[in-house]
Amino acid sequence: MAKKLPKRTVVIVGGGLCAGLISRQLTAKGIEVLVLERGGDHANGAEATLPNQRDELRWDRRQGLMQNWQRETYTLRHSRADESLPIRWMEAFLPGTGVGGAASHWNGCAWRWSEYDPILRTRYETRYGKSAIPADMPLQDWGTTYGELEPYHDLFERLFGLAGKAGNIQGTLQTGGNPFEAPRRGEYPQKPLEMSEAEIIFKQAAESLGLRPFPQPAANSPQSYLNPDGQRLGSCQYCGHCERFVCEAHAKATPDTLLYPMLRTRAGFEIRTHAHVLNVEYDRRAKRATGVRYLDLNSGQEYEQPADIVVMAAFTMTNTRLLLLGGIGEPYDPVTRRGGVGKNFCYQTSSGVGVFLKDRWINPFLASGAAGTVVDEFNNDNFDHSALRFLGGASINAAVTNGRPIRTRATPPGTPRWGTAWKKATADWYAHSFWVGAQGSCYPHRENFLDLDPDYADAYGRPLLRMTFDFRENEVRMSDWVTRQVGEICKAMSPDFMGPVAGRAAPFDTRQYQTTHVTGGTVMGAEPKSSVVSPHLQHWDAENLFVVGASVYPHNSGYNPTGPLAALALRLGDDLVRYVERPRML
Amino acid sequence: MAEQKQPSPRRTFLLQAAGLAGAGSLGSAGVAAVETAAAAVPAPAPVQAATIPYQSLSPAEATFIEALVDVLCPADEHSPSGVDCGLATYIDHQLAGAYGQGDGRYQRGPFRTGKPEFGLQVPLTPEQFCKAGIAAANAASIRDHGKPFDQLAPAVADEFLKAVEADRVRSDGVSLALWFNEVIYRLFVEACFADPLYGGNRDVVFWKMIGYPGLPAAHALDMVRYRGKPYPGAKNPKSIADFT
Numbered sequence A: 001m002a003k004k005l006p007k008r009t010v011v012i013v014g015g016g017l018c019a020g021l022i023s024r025q026l027t028a029k030g031i032e033v034l035v036l037e038r039g040g041d042h043a044n045g046a047e048a049t050l051p052n053q054r055d056e057l058r059w060d061r062r063q064g065l066m067q068n069w070q071r072e073t074y075t076l077r078h079s080r081a082d083e084s085l086p087i088r089w090m091e092a093f094l095p096g097t098g099v100g101g102a103a104s105h106w107n108g109c110a111w112r113w114s115e116y117d118p119i120l121r122t123r124y125e126t127r128y129g130k131s132a133i134p135a136d137m138p139l140q141d142w143g144t145t146y147g148e149l150e151p152y153h154d155l156f157e158r159l160f161g162l163a164g165k166a167g168n169i170q171g172t173l174q175t176g177g178n179p180f181e182a183p184r185r186g187e188y189p190q191k192p193l194e195m196s197e198a199e200i201i202f203k204q205a206a207e208s209l210g211l212r213p214f215p216q217p218a219a220n221s222p223q224s225y226l227n228p229d230g231q232r233l234g235s236c237q238y239c240g241h242c243e244r245f246v247c248e249a250h251a252k253a254t255p256d257t258l259l260y261p262m263l264r265t266r267a268g269f270e271i272r273t274h275a276h277v278l279n280v281e282y283d284r285r286a287k288r289a290t291g292v293r294y295l296d297l298n299s300g301q302e303y304e305q306p307a308d309i310v311v312m313a314a315f316t317m318t319n320t321r322l323l324l325l326g327g328i329g330e331p332y333d334p335v336t337r338r339g340g341v342g343k344n345f346c347y348q349t350s351s352g353v354g355v356f357l358k359d360r361w362i363n364p365f366l367a368s369g370a371a372g373t374v375v376d377e378f379n380n381d382n383f384d385h386s387a388l389r390f391l392g393g394a395s396i397n398a399a400v401t402n403g404r405p406i407r408t409r410a411t412p413p414g415t416p417r418w419g420t421a422w423k424k425a426t427a428d429w430y431a432h433s434f435w436v437g438a439q440g441s442c443y444p445h446r447e448n449f450l451d452l453d454p455d456y457a458d459a460y461g462r463p464l465l466r467m468t469f470d471f472r473e474n475e476v477r478m479s480d481w482v483t484r485q486v487g488e489i490c491k492a493m494s495p496d497f498m499g500p501v502a503g504r505a506a507p508f509d510t511r512q513y514q515t516t517h518v519t520g521g522t523v524m525g526a527e528p529k530s531s532v533v534s535p536h537l538q539h540w541d542a543e544n545l546f547v548v549g550a551s552v553y554p555h556n557s558g559y560n561p562t563g564p565l566a567a568l569a570l571r572l573g574d575d576l577v578r579y580v581e582r583p584r585m586l
Numbered sequence B: 001m002a003e004q005k006q007p008s009p010r011r012t013f014l015l016q017a018a019g020l021a022g023a024g025s026l027g028s029a030g031v032a033a034v035e036t037a038a039a040a041v042p043a044p045a046p047v048q049a050a051t052i053p054y055q056s057l058s059p060a061e062a063t064f065i066e067a068l069v070d071v072l073c074p075a076d077e078h079s080p081s082g083v084d085c086g087l088a089t090y091i092d093h094q095l096a097g098a099y100g101q102g103d104g105r106y107q108r109g110p111f112r113t114g115k116p117e118f119g120l121q122v123p124l125t126p127e128q129f130c131k132a133g134i135a136a137a138n139a140a141s142i143r144d145h146g147k148p149f150d151q152l153a154p155a156v157a158d159e160f161l162k163a164v165e166a167d168r169v170r171s172d173g174v175s176l177a178l179w180f181n182e183v184i185y186r187l188f189v190e191a192c193f194a195d196p197l198y199g200g201n202r203d204v205v206f207w208k209m210i211g212y213p214g215l216p217a218a219h220a221l222d223m224v225r226y227r228g229k230p231y232p233g234a235k236n237p238k239s240i241a242d243f244t
Helices: A017-028 A056-061 A117-128 A146-159 A197-208 A316-325 A419-432 A473-491 A562-581 B009-021 B028-040 B047-051 B059-072 B087-096 B126-145 B154-165 B176-193 B202-210
Strands: A008-013 A033-036 A074-077 A269-272 A275-283 A288-296 A302-312 A349-356 A373-375 A394-398 A433-440 A449-457 A463-468 A542-547
Touching: A008 A017, A008 A288, A008 A562, A017 A033, A017 A146, A017 A562, A033 A275, A033 A302, A056 B176, A074 A449, A117 A146, A146 A562, A197 A373, A197 A394, A197 A433, A197 A473, A275 A302, A275 A316, A275 A542, A288 A542, A302 A316, A302 A562, A316 A449, A316 A463, A349 A394, A349 A473, A394 A473, A419 A433, A419 B202, A433 A473, A542 A562, B059 B087, B059 B126, B059 B154, B059 B176, B087 B126, B087 B176, B126 B154, B126 B176, B154 B176, B176 B202
Parallel strands: A008 A033, A008 A302, A033 A269, A074 A463, A302 A542
Antiparallel strands: A275 A288, A288 A302, A349 A433, A373 A394, A394 A433, A449 A463
């Protein structure tokens, strides 16, 4: 029997990046916030302390900071014709658990997306004609624009002390930055990270082909940095333990370093850890969320937490699942294409080519998570698609994020997987190889979607979320084409060996880490019939329910998703201040 | 455990290294030559290797796993044998611990078989599946080669594992390819490259082999100083234990 608690003004599901940013905006205006986080606090654990922070087996291989698949996983089928299977141990993407969420164990790549990403359908139709977008690709505009989000990008970048080089300041292109960058009001708060040897090699090769490489925007602080809230980042140690790890040096900008310690000192802020939200309570007749029901993992007691406003700021998958479990909004039906919850589920189409240069010391262990050099000529719609049979593209990078030896050991093609020859090749090439990656867009397909699995349940007895997903023709063609561009850049390095030049192919493989960038399921848009939330992230069927995170993206771009997500969260914080003053459809 | 048949790791390494060096017998001069040769390559394992008792493996299973890791990692100029590097100890400890018991794995039914891309779907725990695979592989070895795996000549054992890896060895019940690729091979690379804290990678032998410096990895100055150059710390890696 759930115990009913006193009503709160704003309750946020999930204590990650979005919740931290929203709480910052709300508590600054004296509005009280309660955050419910299913995990604990990593701040004083072995994961945040030397020497055990550097334990690749525990934190990386055994996923010590991630969602516990034993309790809750996802099921998958590659098409509607298949039977689903539960992913019993997921490697492809890694939702976090604990204060800070996935932004605690991220690498720190912090992009703004293309200026045209929020109006992508309009962009393609304008440039290539109405028939350019295939009928099975439900691209849609977001109902907001880059210009509306720009001030919040700027605020996020100053809060998180991003390191980079501007490519476009108020419309004027800047030498050394990304010539395709959306216009920004000013330079990055910090200068770029030190370049690795691999980046130097990549930059030279890219320039020899007439491309314009630039430093990847990074949330790994090159210097000690004091943000506008008086919160401090340490200086990056280039230890190569960023993604999948907690930064013990507090040099990686995360919610657990920059937001939650400050929020805990603010009146009206409360975070409850080990509070696992089981359901968002919905009054169908009144079309209102009345609060949430959660399980206190410390005691086993269930609580009902009433709220004036509920904000869903959990991981992509959880946002969608809670809407489906709560019966809020109409589930997506791929046959009729009616309903919005679960549609436009996208991932990231990643690929790359390994290069081997025996005379160059790559030293992959001298690394920072987002240190990288990138070219953007082949990303998204930065190039002419009129003669190509696909839409989208990829950012191409040399980004040596780590030299952790269980994970990062390349050997030339044809090397045996064990024995003396394997040892010799591993020893010969560990310090002399790197990966040139392509981080590709993934556009929605009518047959890629999320719903509740009919057969499988979690440890709490609730249906698991089912992915119906695969890399469809558009993504496979795009990846093939872009990976050949990667191959040309690699050839320009005159390597001793190169890996195979092969794009991402179906079927989607859960055993191989690709990225944690799953998007969609609760998409935003200007029309209730094609979206779950409004351009202000307000649920169309519950005025006091808001959803934020990569789950609101109608498509995935050729960039990491964190930047726009943070901008949307900060803007939502300001929108909620207005909503508290006068509740209404914004 | 005291009766468990285990080779003396030090002796095995010296003998095999001597063989590689072309020394006919292991006289004192030969030992000295090998010692010198060994000093030039990654240091050999400490002698207490064989004294760490097993937790999960029976003597028969241990015999199989020891033979297996010595095929995957033969003693050579790069490292001592797999057993002497602690690889069997690592695998045993993982099977006995959280990993082997299926911690973190979704274990509810219904169980179904599917494409490899769905990952391991077997209802057994990893420890149970590993052991079922050992029994099945031994049975296949006896069927195809007339003797259990640990008695195969090294070259034959190597070919046998290649056939298992490529799903060319038939076995009723257990998929040996899944067993090898999803369990055994993953444990093997972890055993080589995880921190020695877990019993493998003894004396950081694999970190020395590839030049991974380990801890503390506070490289703010190294990043510039050793960019594009050999990193001196790579010769003397440090593990978690060195900082505890």
